[in-house]
Amino acid sequence: MLFDHxxxxxxxxxxxEIYVNSIAAPEKFWEYHQNTLFPEGNYNASFNCLDRxxxxxxxxxxxxxxxxxxxxxxxxxxxxxxxMTERIASxxxxxxxxxxxxxxxxMPMTPESIASMLACxxxxxxxxxxxxxxxxxxxxxxxxxxxxxxxxxxxxxxRGGKMIPSLHNVLAAIGDMDVDVLLVxxxxxxxxxxxxxxxxxxxxxxxxxxxxTSGSTKEPKRIFHSCGGYQLxxxxxxxxxxxxxxxxxxxxxxxxxxxxxxxxxxxxxxxLGLTIVxxxxxxxxxxxxxYWQIIENERVSIFYSAPSxxxxxxxxxxxxxxxxxxxxxxxxxxxxxxxxxAAWKWLFTNVGKEKCPIMDTWWQTETGGIILAPLHNVKYQxxxxxxxxxxxxxxxxxxxELIIKNKNWPGLSSNFVRDDQIYHTGDKAMVDDxxxxxxxxxxxxxxxxxxxxxGTSEVESVVNALGEIEESAAIGxxxxxKGQALCIFATTTADLxxxxxxSVAKEITxxxxxxxxxxxxxxxxxxxxxxxKTRSGKIKxxxxxxxxxxxxxxxxxxxxxxxxxxxxxxxxxxxxxxxxKM
Ligand code: WTA
Numbered sequence: 001m002l003f004d005h006x007x008x009x010x011x012x013x014x015x016x017e018i019y020v021n022s023i024a025a026p027e028k029f030w031e032y033h034q035n036t037l038f039p040e041g042n043y044n045a046s047f048n049c050l051d052r053x054x055x056x057x058x059x060x061x062x063x064x065x066x067x068x069x070x071x072x073x074x075x076x077x078x079x080x081x082x083x084m085t086e087r088i089a090s091x092x093x094x095x096x097x098x099x100x101x102x103x104x105x106x107m108p109m110t111p112e113s114i115a116s117m118l119a120c121x122x123x124x125x126x127x128x129x130x131x132x133x134x135x136x137x138x139x140x141x142x143x144x145x146x147x148x149x150x151x152x153x154x155x156x157x158x159r160g161g162k163m164i165p166s167l168h169n170v171l172a173a174i175g176d177m178d179v180d181v182l183l184v185x186x187x188x189x190x191x192x193x194x195x196x197x198x199x200x201x202x203x204x205x206x207x208x209x210x211x212x213t214s215g216s217t218k219e220p221k222r223i224f225h226s227c228g229g230y231q232l233x234x235x236x237x238x239x240x241x242x243x244x245x246x247x248x249x250x251x252x253x254x255x256x257x258x259x260x261x262x263x264x265x266x267x268x269x270x271x272l273g274l275t276i277v278x279x280x281x282x283x284x285x286x287x288x289x290x291y292w293q294i295i296e297n298e299r300v301s302i303f304y305s306a307p308s309x310x311x312x313x314x315x316x317x318x319x320x321x322x323x324x325x326x327x328x329x330x331x332x333x334x335x336x337x338x339x340x341x342a343a344w345k346w347l348f349t350n351v352g353k354e355k356c357p358i359m360d361t362w363w364q365t366e367t368g369g370i371i372l373a374p375l376h377n378v379k380y381q382x383x384x385x386x387x388x389x390x391x392x393x394x395x396x397x398x399x400x401e402l403i404i405k406n407k408n409w410p411g412l413s414s415n416f417v418r419d420d421q422i423y424h425t426g427d428k429a430m431v432d433d434x435x436x437x438x439x440x441x442x443x444x445x446x447x448x449x450x451x452x453x454x455g456t457s458e459v460e461s462v463v464n465a466l467g468e469i470e471e472s473a474a475i476g477x478x479x480x481x482k483g484q485a486l487c488i489f490a491t492t493t494a495d496l497x498x499x500x501x502x503s504v505a506k507e508i509t510x511x512x513x514x515x516x517x518x519x520x521x522x523x524x525x526x527x528x529x530x531x532x533k534t535r536s537g538k539i540k541x542x543x544x545x546x547x548x549x550x551x552x553x554x555x556x557x558x559x560x561x562x563x564x565x566x567x568x569x570x571x572x573x574x575x576x577x578x579x580x581k582m
Contacts, residue, residue: 009243009377015388022391026408029392034232034410037271043202043227046085046122049270051199054082061275063111064249066294068158068281076111078273081118084111087190088119088152088182090197095180097150099124099200102210104148105256106130106139106170108157109280112184113256114266116152120209124200127209131257132157132164134517139173142212145222150180160282204228207414211259213365214455216426216444223365224414230263230368231271233411237369237390238268241359242302242331249328251277251294252304258452259365260335264304268369283309288316292324292351303351304333304359307343308450311481314346321350333359335370336451337483338439344383354378362386362402362439364425365453368411371395371404372437387436398422401443402429445541447476447484452519459486459522462515468492468504471531473539474522477548485523487548487579489572492527501527505580524548524579530568543569547576 008015022029042048053060058079065074076084097103103125107113113129120127128146130139143151151174157164170181202208208227212220238244250269254260269276277298283290291313295303313320332352339360348358355378362372371393372386389395394405404423407416416423428440442448445456459474472490479485488508496504505525512520532540540563546553553573560566 008240008375012376012380015375019389019391023394023406026392026406030232030410033236034228037232037235038228042199043204043206043231044121044124044199045202045208045227045231045267045271046089046118047199048231049118049267050078050082050085053270053273054078057273060273062270063114064275064277064298065109065111066277066279066281066290068161068285070286070290070293074111081111081115083192084115084187085118085122086197087187087192088112088115088184089122090193091182091190092119092123092125092150093193093197095150095182097123097125100207101125102128102146102148104128104130104139104143104146104151106132106134106151106153106173107166107184107256108132108154108159108164109255109261109278110154110157111278112154112187114278115187116184117209117256117262117266118270121202122199123197124202124206126207129209129211129256129262131255131517132166132169133159133257133519135514136169136172137515138517139169140175140177142220143173143179144177145212145219146210148179150182152182152184154183154185157280159280160285202227205414209262211262211365213259214446214453214458216446216455216457218455218457218461220455220458221415225262225368226414229410229412229414231267233409234263234268234369235271237373237411238264239272241361241370241373241375241390242304242333244269244272244274244302246273248274248301248330249277249298250274250302250304251279251291251298251300253279253283253291253306253309254304254335259363259368260304263369283313288313288320289324292321292326295326295329296324299328301328301330302333303329303331304335306336306451307334307339308337308482310334310347311340311343311483314343314350315481318346318350326351326353329356331359332356333361333373335361335363337448338441339384341383348381348383357381360384360386362427362437366413366415368413372439382436385432385436385438389437395437397429397431400428400430401425402427402437402439441484442476447474447486449476449479449484449486449519450482454486454516454520456486458516459488459512459520462511463488463490463508466504466507466511468494468496469508471539473531473541473544475541475544475548477523477545479523486520487524487526487544488522489526489528489531489544489548491529491531496527502580505582509582522582524581526572526575526579528568528572528575530565530571532563532568532572533565534562535564544572547572550576
């Protein structure tokens with residue numbers, strides 16, 4: 001018995017044994033799974049996710065789509081998804097796109113957006129999906145930096161009752177750049193190249209896609225994932241963390257604009273031949289019953305969501321779920337930000353009815369797939385803990401930071417060299433006496449708003465570009481639903497009266513929306529006379545974080561001593577009480 005995860009689910013001792021073996025002999029462990037998952041030795045994701053299933057189960061639903069309103073629903077079989085993908089792939093070829101070319105996709109959550117990703121894979125083009133809620137400026141930067149030759153989009157979409165002018169946004173982003181635009185509203189308009197179009201052969205290390213994410217620098221980071229390692233790791237983690245089987249109905253509420261939407265909406269579930277439910281609306285429109293109604297209608301068995309969505313739905317009370325039949329659920333999951341105990345208990349009791357384990361999964365764009373998860377059935381649950389490492393991954397803690405001591409697991413982005421050096425995650429974590437990990441948030445200058453990573457320096461560079469602003473510091477402060485919210489402290493080039501401050505605050509918000517997108521909108525803006533700084537001129541962010549929280553102002557004495565302009569602290573505390581709420 002090399003690997004029996006069903007036993008591992010039931011018995012922690014078996015998990016431990018397999019885990020220890022996977023660390024002791026990683027080559028053997030991964031090679032075994034590589035051979036099991038890729039019997040044809042073909043690393044083309046479109047082939048693995050579509051052709052293999054379309055041949056055997058052509059009529060099985062690959063996708064069930066729900067739109068912004070209750071009545072909007074479509075079913076797409078594996079055969080149909082293959083055909084849609086082939087048509088888009090033919091059109092891409094016709095427009096001169098070839099293996100290795102970069103293609104940007106900016107679309108709402110629809111079957112067409114998934115077919116677009118798979119069409120790129122089919123011809124070996126490297127897709128670069130940009131979240132459709134990003135502003136034209138943010139999109140422009142990502143098209144330009146990725147050197148995309150073409151952008152795939154649709155005319156428009158709708159989300160939470162609001163129209164998303166996708167095409168308009170894309171055209172504004174492109175401006176006078178020499179970039180083609182392909183509208184994929186009606187894929188049947190694209191003629192099929194009878195048989196002329198074959199699946200591009202992809203090697204294990206060929207690049208598969210890129211995705212931009214925030215770090216502590218001003219510019220978003222471009223993360224590369226390659227075909228073999230990424231598919232192997234995402235499919236395996238999906239199978240073993242969620243106990244996924246082909247008969248499962250999987251509903252992941254993320255968006256293809258994020259890594260979760262790549263790994264656990266698209267690639268892993270389709271690789272394993274499941275039916276996925278995708279939803280292009282929001283959990284609260286037109287009411288808070290959307291997720292539960294979808295689960296009931298489709299008999300969803302795996303439900304993977306985000307803590308902020310759960311907190312938002314929990315605020316509606318237990319009666320908001322009581323009347324739905326959620327008995328089809330077998331496992332729940334959450335990702336993106338720390339899951340607090342209250343939200344965990346609400347989900348466990350009211351949605352899972354105390355019979356579904358909650359997989360609190362910790363991972364990152366860079367890791368391609370899940371690194372930490374409880375990995376056991378309902379008997380071994382610890383609220384608020386992402387718990388234990390996936391097979392083959394060796395996490396640890398160094399100066400309160402979560403680190404990964406090996407880099408030889410296949411999911412890791414190809415930006416990193418697979419050597420013996422430590423991988424630094426940028427997250428703060430602790431480990432308890434049982435060896436279970438608990439994630440506490442970021443240690444670097446990245447905030448996490450509703451599970452979306454945002455570099456504070458990206459925000460600051462937008463704010464600082466305003467003529468009225470001298471300097472600024474964007475800080476993450478705790479928020480009841482969103483996890484964190486942005487609070488901006490800014491100094492101005494001239495004294496402003498209250499009306500002027502309010503108009504500058506509005507201008508800051510508008511610019512942030514334009515340059516980044518609505519997800520980066522600040523909650524509070526505080527005008528202050530000076531930013532607290534060290535002798536070497538560094539902004540003392542941790543002091544601002546304490547002031548931003550507003551309760552229990554409790555400074556560290558050593559920290560305070562390192563500030564050269566200490567007198568500004570009282571003024572900032574005072575200014576905080578007059579913060580402008582946006
Ligand atoms: C945070 C999302 C606590 C963390 C897959 C990480 C989490 C960042 C969890 C990555 C979790 C993700 N508990 N925090 N279960 N999962 N995070 O790249 O700070 O969008 O570094 O990938 O989200 O965000 P990214």
